Amino acid sequence: MPRLDIDIGYLAEQLKGLLRIPSPTGYTDTVVRHVSRELERLGLTVELTRRGAIRAVRQGSRRASARAIVSHVDTLGAQVKNLKDNGRLELVPIGTWSARFAEGARTTIFSEAGAYRGTILPLKASGHTYNEEIDSLPVGWDHVELRIDALARNRAEIDRLGIEIGDIVAVDPQPEFLDNGFIVSRHLDNKAGVAVVLAAIHALERNKAVTPVDIHFLFTIAEEVGVGAASILTEDVASMVAIDNGTSAPGQASSEFGVTIAMADQTGPFDYHLTKKLVRLCKDEEIRYQKDVFRYYRSDSASAIEAGHDVRTALITFGVDASHGWERIHMHALRSLAELVTAYAASPVEIERDRNLHAGLKGFTRQPLAEAAQDLGIESDPAE
Template structure:
């Protein structure tokens, strides 16, 4: 696996990009793409599309990864100056309890804070361990001298300001990567590494391929537009979910056979499996029961494509996540093998 992929993961996770506030990270990716020698197009929704011409232009492929992450917005300012939140994306409050965060005001200022249960202190609240973690009881303690709603408002903080979570990215000596937002910045880094490789090694793809960096996946409509009628196959590169009854692990590439939207294209899934077998790529077939991808969003939008979903195995998804370089390497190999392969008949 390329060390460049790890460096890009660390770089991308360092840039806040909750769904709805992704312009900064898109600009940074656009700069990387330009430095690699590619042109890119930003659609009206703010997604980034890079088209690489291949030998066959009549049949085309599209591959996506999303750069938007979970986050929150300021829901209200409490009388004591602390903030209530409204969540962006599908996760629970217990997944962010105790996490550091940043409040991004509409005027460009940022303030740090900590996400806490209102009844956190066991010296004061008998119910600290049992009280419901929800919008009513969870709040942000701002790192500013503010003890009233009016004092917080004078900081420039308003309802609707975005809140990002500290990623706390760490790469261990034995190859584990711990961070928030590995979903799906790992996949974006993988695509960037592949784009770098084909440019440097002057590899010609068998089919014209569109690399779609989407920015609305966490709320259900990323990657569902700008799909040419020439596109035959659509591959989403996203995370593989780990848990009870799941086959996915942190050391293989996960190939999704079904998620909450239904089964993925059977023939394309079999092609991906065969590529793993032929190239000795560790893989796992899996079902994600509470999951939707850019590919499933495209299908719901009416795209006439064969769709598939693969990705690195991510533990503790939508919380403080972890994967291993082995899983990333396996995903890189499958992405490359697929994009260099012939389409199924």
């Protein structure tokens, strides 16, 4: 079955809805409920782990050698490190992101006493007071503080508000959906990836698509802190494709258009055969694509492998300009990704041996070394 048409309006509405829900790592219950309800509305049965990672299985022709599509619902954020004597809050980041992009951010502080609004500011924020010192202040989390939009002139007044060390701080996304297809917002990593997966499921259900194996749609809740898909895979999953952001920047091949297929990240190469298949599907289905290598990046795939799961992994991405900052993407990439997911879900199983956890050489994969071996005078084995 070829790639399926994607409902762009549905994809955009899902992304808008996801961006409205604060979900920094550690504060994901609400977004988990939101995504779970949409999956159920689409006709899938939802199962949650103890902490709230989501698994929704769409049944195929068989259970063995299942495929997983994974994205993460958690985002960057911050946490209260200390209550300061000047009535402001010291912060530590949730996830890896620069305080350069935190300066000026509007936020919500979630405390047991209620939610408070606030702004992250540099320690020297007023040019009328500090003159040129505002430009020489170093960049870093030690050089910003959160101003609370409530009566908080000292530590005692912060205490009366009920704000405590460890409270979660969510950063406003402030999204803009432009008529030319560009989308600018914080937290497109990875709310956009979640919207892509939902749009792909929507297309599969709308077309009553039959897949050769079960498809496990997974949504993790702690990818931004490195945990990701460590504990959500079951033994019948043989391959896992992660959907996340690719970094569009000088020196990178990623693009805000089409699919960017990651060949490697900081943990090493992705599975040779699975990645090759995804490239071939792009070619066969005329989906624009490019390849890239990410040196300072890891995804749900890395956490799954490091946790000991013996699965083939790959990473397909939408190009993001200024990742983990003021992010920008284009709808063309989101649509292309969703199309590739539908094509992959319906594609034939090629490595039948993968249905077994362990097996002999028969049916084991080959990498294209036969010609090189012949040139070196080495006799290659016949196909098993």
